Amino acid sequence: MADTVLFEFLHTEMVAELWAPDPDPGPGGQKTSLTVLESMGFRVGQTLGERLPQETLGFREELDVLRFLCKDLWVAVFHKQMDSLRTNHQGTYVLQDNSFRLLIPMASGLQYVEEAPKFLAFTCGLLCGTLHTLGFQSLVTAFVTALPACKFQVVIQKP
């Protein structure tokens, strides 16, 4: 289906545009780009969090919300479910995707591992935004050990 790649192309261009050579290079510039990507993802996540759960029943607890993220949200955005969800039952969850759509076209293995985080910033923001709409403050970070597998660590913050 053509429409699955549209978002991938758009996302690749977004990252490329934000990383275009800057007259003011340095770690500060890169950080801003990551923040911009994350905040874009956050805003998208907020609206997805409003629209997607319309058909589902009320979430009774945190784990239900995380399951919703792994199944419904991931299917809606990436057309596949998350591969694994682990938790320590104390507010930390690790979501693992073994073939993350946005990393598949890049490489398979250890090549480009340093470049991978910028392609995950938008998705981190997306998870954070959706959780925010559903009532949870969270901190989302992403790790890549070998493309195209990646892990998202979600820490739910208690108020």
Added chain:
Amino acid sequence: MAVCIMVIVKENYPFYVRSIPVENELKFHSVVHTSLDLVDEKISAMGKALVDQRGLCPGLLYPTEDYKVYGYVTNSKVKFVTLVDSSNTAHRDNEICSMFWKLHNSYTDVTCNPFPNPGDRIRPRVFDNMVTSLMTQVC
């Protein structure tokens, strides 16, 4: 006829208020504010027994002498409260629930608008028109 429709966001302030006639708005504010507790109570009481396929529709919250108050909660803790004239014959729960589902759909469209920041109080025309048609239609 629905006399007042109010949309209350997660942080418990009214995002959107619409009432007919407009002069009674302040009175409706206080009625809706008191009904917020009831909404929370009903939701926590429903708990495991949730069987509705779409959204949490506790329905009738309480009747006062002039109005009946109905409530609805979305998954993102946004509450819709509506006051309906008591003089009409009892409304069936289905009608009220379907009215809330339409409201929910329109509200989702409003939140997807990328221009205003979330939390800004806006009055989008499409939402306004939809609310007007709902208020005149519920009889």
